[in-house]
Amino acid sequence: MNIFNTPSVLQNFIWQNRMFYIKRDDLLHPFINGNKARKFKGLLELDIKEKILVSYGGNQSNAMLTLSYIARLKNYEFIYVTPPLPEVLKQLPQGNFALALANGVKFEFYKPSDKRSDVDVLRNRAIEISNSYNGFFIPQGGACELSKIGIKDLALELTKDAKNLKNPAFFYVSGSGTSVGYLCNFLPSIFTIAAAGDRKYLQKLFQDMKISQPPTILELNTKIPFGKPDFRLLKIYQEWLELGVEFDLIYDCLGLLSIRENLNYFDGRDIVFIHSGGLSGNITQIQRYKNKKLIP
Incomplete structure (x- = not known):
């Protein structure tokens, strides 16, 4: 594609x-443009069997938004792990989060039991979800x-x-x-x-x-x-x-x-x-x- x-x-x-x-x-x-277009060109060319993408990161991530468009284009499900939203974003979704939401992203707002929002914790949770659904895991920002x-x-x-x-x-x-x-x-x-x-x-x-x-x-x-x-x-x-x-x-x-x-x-x-x-x-x-x- x-x-x-x-x-x-x-x-x-x-x-x-x-x-x-x-x-x-x-x-x-x-x-889908800029760095993320270059980064995810290979993903567009793949045919993922289970049609499920899983990734993680911040709620205004450019990679998140790009993946949401790719998932929409290819009729994939996209699950994204991110820390709990600030109250203002809950009340009024905006920016990349609002656009990704409109593209059908399934968000998991993950709050670790030790109250950390460490990137490694989000990564581990995304890997858990990916393994349970046999999904295609993409590291934060598409760094792969x-x-x-x-x-x-x-x-x-x-x-x-x-x-x-x-x-x-x-x-x-x-x-x-x-x-x-x-x-x-x-x-x-x-x-x-x-x-x-x-x-x-x-x-x-x-x-x-x-x-x-x-x-x-x-x-x-x-x-x-x-x-x-x-x-x-x-x-x-x-x-x-x-x-x-x-x-x-x-x-x-x-x-x-x-x-x-x-x-x-x-x-x-x-x-x-x-x-x-x-x-x-x-x-x-x-x-x-x-x-x-x-x-x-």
């Missing part, structure tokens, strides 16, 4: 007095071997896109980090930043993945806690909107900020920035900015 508008286009823009080449993976599909298929396609496209560029540097923001790790198997000169974890987390991940040429990991002058509204990210979001491109406020704006603070890494090189998609997440994130009075 191929539903994607591939290859995605490479567009050039001037930002920070530099030419940026944006790989528009946000345009791959109206609902299956994602190699779509990432290889991305690498082949980028190789063609960049054939006339000057010593291209490819930038891909890390969530779980697996997509970036797999991309390193197919392309040189990968740069990234840890959105959810930190440098040590990524270094260990790439070591465990046995990546022979790991990416260059950039860091911010002042770290921004994951998902926390920050005026620097908002400024980048607004600047790119004026240029005609919307980026998500959690991942890609963070990546662009890290480039701006580390432009010396890219002297004499063309910058190719791979759009991560996930723009539906901006709905709830923009509301958080409004709550913090960062947006009127």
